[in-house]
Amino acid sequence: MNHQPFETWLFSEEPLPLEHNRTLYEHLQECDHCRQLQSAWRGVNQSLQAAPMVAPVSGFATRWQARLNEQKKARQKKQSLILLASMFGIASLLLIMLVLLATQMLSSSQEILFGWIYRLVTAYAFLEAAKIVATSIVPTFIRFVPLPVWVLILGALSMFSVLWLAAYKQLLSPRRVIL
Amino acid sequence: LRPEPIFILKINAPDPKAGGRIIRSNFVSENELEWLHKAQKGDVEAFTHLLDTYEKPVFNLCYRMLGDGYEAEDAAQETFLRAYNGLNRYDTQRPFSSWLLSIAAHYCIDQIRRRRISTVSYDEIPYLDPPDRTLGPEASFVREEDQQHVQKLLANLGTQDRAAVIMRYWYDMSYEEIGETLSLTVSAVKSRLHRAKKELAQLQLQYGYQSASLERTHHESPAF
Numbered sequence: 001m002n003h004q005p006f007e008t009w010l011f012s013e014e015p016l017p018l019e020h021n022r023t024l025y026e027h028l029q030e031c032d033h034c035r036q037l038q039s040a041w042r043g044v045n046q047s048l049q050a051a052p053m054v055a056p057v058s059g060f061a062t063r064w065q066a067r068l069n070e071q072k073k074a075r076q077k078k079q080s081l082i083l084l085a086s087m088f089g090i091a092s093l094l095l096i097m098l099v100l101l102a103t104q105m106l107s108s109s110q111e112i113l114f115g116w117i118y119r120l121v122t123a124y125a126f127l128e129a130a131k132i133v134a135t136s137i138v139p140t141f142i143r144f145v146p147l148p149v150w151v152l153i154l155g156a157l158s159m160f161s162v163l164w165l166a167a168y169k170q171l172l173s174p175r176r177v178i179l
Numbered sequence: 180l181r182p183e184p185i186f187i188l189k190i191n192a193p194d195p196k197a198g199g200r201i202i203r204s205n206f207v208s209e210n211e212l213e214w215l216h217k218a219q220k221g222d223v224e225a226f227t228h229l230l231d232t233y234e235k236p237v238f239n240l241c242y243r244m245l246g247d248g249y250e251a252e253d254a255a256q257e258t259f260l261r262a263y264n265g266l267n268r269y270d271t272q273r274p275f276s277s278w279l280l281s282i283a284a285h286y287c288i289d290q291i292r293r294r295r296i297s298t299v300s301y302d303e304i305p306y307l308d309p310p311d312r313t314l315g316p317e318a319s320f321v322r323e324e325d326q327q328h329v330q331k332l333l334a335n336l337g338t339q340d341r342a343a344v345i346m347r348y349w350y351d352m353s354y355e356e357i358g359e360t361l362s363l364t365v366s367a368v369k370s371r372l373h374r375a376k377k378e379l380a381q382l383q384l385q386y387g388y389q390s391a392s393l394e395r396t397h398h399e400s401p402a403f
């Protein structure tokens with residue numbers, strides 16, 4: 001037997017039009033299935049309507065705060081572990097690079113030794129050339145500049161040195177550091 | 180300018196006619212708005228005030244969904260943790276209660292799918308609500324039996340259907356609100372509710388359970 005649309009009407013939350021209501025009533029008089037379903041739904045509906053809100057055991061907020069603190073600690077621990085792992089990873093990478101470099105150096109030690117000797121010799125040659133230039137130009141320059149100018153230059157340099165020392169001391173004083 | 184009134188659940192004013200259930204108000208108290216703003220800035224104390232207000236509806240939803248007090252406690256705690264951690268994503272124009280219940284419902288649905296909690300024996304479920312001292316021992320027993328029966332019926336529904344029924348019956352939510360909370364369309368909510376009701380009625384017939392309180396009302400002599 002077809003129970004539509006009666007089943008739909010039985011569970012409808014909106015009020016039925018008068019005509020539908022009468023048709024449903026007539027159907028319920030002769031249909032055991034729909035009548036039983038209607039009776040069962042009434043029982044369920046009443047149980048659902050009567051069911052109260054269930055409350056948690058008292059102290060819910062305190063337990064939640066404890067859980068939040070645990071979560072925060074766990075998160076901090078996780079972050080520390082991630083940081084540690086990252087640092088370890090970077091250190092490992094640097095170590096690997098160092099090992100590779102050392103291996104490369106060991107395999108071509110002769111070339112590196114000659115390279116350094118060449119650099120030292122070049123630097124020595126540059127210093128010697130500078131020395132020659134200085135010994136030939138500086139005496140001429142000293143003779144060219146009159147004595148009062150030298151006194152002025154030395155005085156200015158001394159004054160600048162004192163100023164620099166005073167400023168340096170001022171910067172390192174505790175009050176300045178706190179600010 | 181006053182903010183637009185939004186719907187929110189007010190458990191501080193339970194309606195005695197509705198069996199101690201929450202009633203709905205279309206105004207958010209200024210305190211709650213203040214707590215929300217403070218909580219969004221990381222104030223745990225302010226969030227605790229919100230938690231005090233909403234612990235019962237959230238716990239009830241979890242309990243009705245999962246059918247176990249311990250699981251419900253865990254789910255409710257997790258719901259509030261997720262809400263606290265995600266407060267910056269919360270839109271204050273949306274009802275806070277709906278947002279919270281949405282988190283709880285989705286979490287419970289996930290838990291049911293993951294743990295297959297529906298296999299829990301419902302004979303062992305303790306009734307967590309404190310016993311009503313105004314009820315006699317017989318009435319308390321009948322009430323507890325009814326509750327176990329309700330949980331047994333709910334446990335047989337699909338997770339989404341169960342959530343829709345709970346939201347409709349315990350929270351008086353409209354189809355639109357249920358749809359928003361469960362990420363469903365209004366027509367899908369209507370269809371699910373209709374299917375769930377039919378299923379519940381068929382289960383009632385199958386179990387042949389007759390509530391003693393209901394039976395009593397049937398056999399009571401009419402009041403003249």
